[in-house]
Amino acid sequence: MNDPASQPLPADGRGRLSALLRLWPFARPYRGMIALTFGGALLATLAQLAVPLITAAIVDGPIAAHDRAGLIPLIGLALVFGIAEAALFFLRRWAMNKSCLQIERDLRDTLYARLQRLPVAFHDRWASGQLLSRATTDVSTVRRFVGFGAVFLAVNLVTCVVVLALLLVRYWPLGLAVLLTTVPLSGLALRWERRYNVQARSVQDQQGELTTDVEEAVQGIRVVKSLGRSGLVFDRYDAKATRLRTLQLKKVRTLALLWCVFELHPQLTLAMILVGGAVAVHAGALTVGGLVGFVALFTVLLWPILSLGFLFAFAQEAASACDRIGELLDAPITVTDRPGVRPASLGSPARLRFEGAGFTYPGSTSPVLDGIDLEIAPGETVALVGATGSGKTTLTALVGRLYDVTAGRVTLDGVDIRDLPLTQLRSVVAAAFEDATLFSMSVRENLTLGRPDASEADVEEALRVAQAEFVHDLPWGLATRIGEQGLSLSGGQRQRLALARAVLGRPSVLVLDDPLSALDVHTEKLVERALREVLAGTTALVVAHRPSTVLLADRVALLAGGRIAAVGRHTDLLADVPAYRNLLAQDSELAEVPS
Ligand SMILES: Nc1ncnc2c1ncn2[C@@H]1O[C@H](COP(=O)(O)OP(=O)(O)O)[C@@H](O)[C@H]1O
Ligand SMILES: [Mg+2]
Structure with missing residues (x-):
């Protein structure tokens, strides 16, 4: 079959995260909204960071000094930050949905217009199911990523950097130790990126195959029924559905491993912090409040680190969806107006x-x-x-x-x-x-x-x-x-x-x-x-x-x-x-x- 969609992914690194850059022309008109989304999410996260810092201040200040009155302004401050976080949460949801739904609409329109403009020779070669799945499933994948994944990927990365910096400032030996543990984690993530990308792509292609089958079965229902071949057609479909399941399971296995490591990492790191922190407090290098603050700050990192695992996978999937959509947007429009053509005056009827x-x-x-x-x-x-x-x-x-x-x-x-x-x-x-x-x-x-x-x-x-x-x-x-x-x-x-x-x-x-x-x-x-x-x-x-x-x-x-x-x-x-x-x-x- 010469369907380009069924050809294996070339080994030239296509489908890397850089494919997401293709979205920029679509995101550009809404960059204000996106900046608002990102800003809202970032501020909300930073507001969240204030709480551990205030906790540390409470432990070392009013609690250590048995000063009840001193508690009130600090708790009030924590409350203010909590409310700010909630308000920012709303802002982010609103701005995010507004921009990503608009981007999705534009992407759909562009794709549809492209499919209309592509020459008949293109449509001869492409199975309609592959086009359908790109115009529906892949566009939705991209929208979900833009609206959710991209923002959190960016915010969580920034959060990690900020928190790591704060940890270094608060007590650098422990901070450095935490920083070092992220090195093997990143290495592992990068290695798995490629594997996951190939798996995500093959799942998406196989979904296109299935869409083609459903479409043909529905359109050709009379032929299939009259030939009495419903069983055969079903078996073929079942084989493809089974293959999809196998591919999905492979993908899930990679993802589960990734999750597992990203889940384990903060737990191990926390244990290390507690041991190291206890030693430091004992040696007088760190106050108890300092350690509480350090641990509380680190717990802010738990979710970002854990989520980076699946956000990464999400980004991969969106990247290969972008690739698949890009294949349509890049397909050459061979039958088109030459530059500078002008209407000619033709006789009616013409020769x-x-x-x-x-x-x-x-x-x-x-x-x-x-x-x-x-x-x-x-x-x-x-x-x-x-x-x-x-x-x-x-x-x-x-x-x-x-x-x-x-x-x-x-x-x-x-x-x-x-x-x-x-x-x-x-x-x-x-x-x-x-x-x-x-x-x-x-x-x-x-x-x-x-x-x-x-x-x-x-x-x-x-x-x-x-x-x-x-x-x-x-x-x-x-x-x-x-x-x-x-x-x-x-x-x-x-x-x-x-x-x-x-x-x-x-x-x-x-x-x-x-x-x-x-x-x-x-x-x-x-x-x-x-x-x-x-x-x-x-x-x-x-x-x-x-x-x-x-x-x-x-x-x-x-x-x-x-x-x-x-x-x-x-x-x-x-x-x-x-x-x-x-x-x-x-x-x-x-x-x-x-x-
Ligand atoms: N989309 C296509 N891609 C490749 N070959 C085609 C395509 N359409 C038709 N052909 C081939 O071109 C030849 C002429 O087809 P066609 O113009 O439909 O003939 P006719 O209308 O005279 O029956 C046939 O050999 C057919 O197999
Ligand atoms: Mg004919």
Whole structure:
């Protein structure tokens, strides 16, 4: 499989924490809020630090001196700090959620817009589940990290530094000992970073695999049921789910080990402090209050140190989510406007020409199309005929730049279509494809998707041409919301709606990829009759399988071996080109064809 997402993580250190820097452009607009979050969290933690210091002062001051009155201001001070901490907690929660939810929204929008702009060739290669899991799970992972992990990672690191500094100031020999114990801890964390990162990434990729499976199972439910292969499909899914579990368990094991060490470390250090402190107090180098303060300060460190273990893992996960999202944001947009393109003035209808046009699918070695020369005069209709797999669909996709030619060029009125703004090209060229994709919107929204400015009369006209007036009989007429992919409609109905969408507003260039394949003979005749009027006014390339569709065209082009093997009038080709005769003769309707 050439799905880039299923390729193993390269060993070049991709997915390191530095991947998180990618988030900066998204965080930048909210940096004020983020600073507020960070400041609030830091102040709250520092307020917390005041309590041990006050405790030490109470032990060495009023308690040692049996001075009750002296207790009151110190306890009052501790209270003030406690209240300040609570207020700052609120500030942090509020500022944090505000900024991180906004960042999430921006990230989602950017990703969605990117998926829309990425060329069809990109979507050919990527499993949709991988895209789905990136757009949902990974974005959420990043949001949770930004909103929670990042702030605490930073605050806890700062807290560690400040507390260690305070410990050094209060009694440097013990402080130094505590500092030294963090060295092996950091070393261990760094070593595990890489391992955890690879594991987190493979879990996320496997989640994408599962998403793909669920999506395909739901979309292909009819096929699976009718083939009676629910069991097989389930087994495949189960195997993948089991693999996910295995990968997750591996990840959990690493995390548990990490936790274990981060949990043990402060306990051992505390024991060391107590022993060392007792010796120091005994030797008169430290007061009892000093030791109490030292221990109380150290206990402030317990949570930050413990949390660093999982925050680190969290950061890892967010980093690999960033990587996975980054792969989409970095995927090149190959079909795009050239710098400085300007709209050209094109005739309506325009002249369409393929000039030595060739196309090779990415990753493929041999071209599908190779030196296509074909000219369609303004207002002319050319039928494209060829065996299955001869490249008809590919050729039609070149006109609207769903793919860019890999050789030669395609022109409209002599202008290379790559020198037209995509918006202009796609407003000039309308298309209907073999699979009539409809969206979960109303019939009207589906129809006017490409031409939001279409008038009511245009819509009626398009419905008439496509013989799709049945929509008026739907429960809410044109306002009826049709299901995902229009599943509540028959194949023929969907195809007629897709055709109506294409002919809406009489486009200047019309590309139809076998638009009548799902229609019954009677409806097909009606559509053909109405389509003939539309075709008279546009330049059209129509993929055809049946002689009756071919007869709509002024000329026919036979596609074979990646080239236009013959062009001419249907009757002439039928008489002179055996390959053409063979292709169309398989159709029983041939008998009806006038010669
Ligand atoms: N997305 C794709 N990636 C790689 N190869 C493709 C893709 N789509 C089609 N092909 C290949 O290109 C050839 C032409 O396909 P297509 O244009 O769909 O033919 P037709 O419409 O005439 O049946 C076939 O051999 C097909 O396997
Ligand atoms: Mg095709």
